[in-house]
Amino acid sequence: MWLALLYGCAGGAALLYVLYRWVIPSVVQYHAGLALIWHDTIVEGLLNALTQTTRPQRLLAAVQKNATRGDPRSVVKAIDQFCRQKEWAMNVGDEKGCILDSVVTEVNPATVLELGTYCAYSTVRIASLLPPHAKLITLEFNPHNAAIARQVIAWAGLGDKIQLVEGASGDWIPKMKEKFAIETFDLVFLDHWKDRYLPDTKLMEECGLLRKGSILLADNVICPGTPDYLEYIRNSPRYKSQYFRSHLEYTKVEDGLEKSVFLG
């Protein structure tokens, strides 16, 4: 009787583990809503409660364990491995990250603004490709994420190239010229909350932060999606816009990046 109970419990636990580790992740990776609910709400909440740590802390621990200090590409690789093998996280990810890399390389910007740092995955990708003396300002309003991002940036050895500013985009965009001696940005990477893409783009226009030829690169335009931003940027005579089809980070759900050239 006790043996049967023991076998029953062990079998149940094994079944739950298989469901958690392989079955559910393989099913949800094709469905946007389910993927986000599973990875971003259920798994994150469960692991936070069980380990008494946060996802950014676990991601940082993976960087410190698996990446080489001063080697940005090893930091990116360690984060991608963590997100593919252990826990999904809302970085731009390896697939869309290659598109981001090619845009940064093509633009070769001297001034870059990133909206939404999270754990600095994309920040490290961008900064590692910048020419000497280029300036990257990244904005993050969550103090916990900002604290983790600073440590990831330091681990990658990119502290001198990146200025991480803690605060909300709507508050900082109007202060960019005065506080950071910025004339205009050559490249802006939009990857913060999706309902801010359009108001912040209009704010950057108003504040004179875009010049003829400035590039806006927006992540997640399909998933979770930014319909008002896409409607504006694709129909405004002030932009020439192009969609790069890809997938939501670490899944098979369609997502993509929108690259828009400001025409003045």
Ligand SMILES: C[S@@+](CC[C@H](N)C(=O)[O-])C[C@H]1O[C@@H](n2cnc3c(N)ncnc32)[C@H](O)[C@@H]1O
């Ligand atoms: C999708 S994550 C950024 C991912 C990051 N760019 C990467 O690829 O590694 C979005 C981040 O933007 C931050 N955020 C959202 N809205 C913001 C705002 N209005 N101002 C500053 N940060 C914001 C969130 O706290 C979150 O950390």
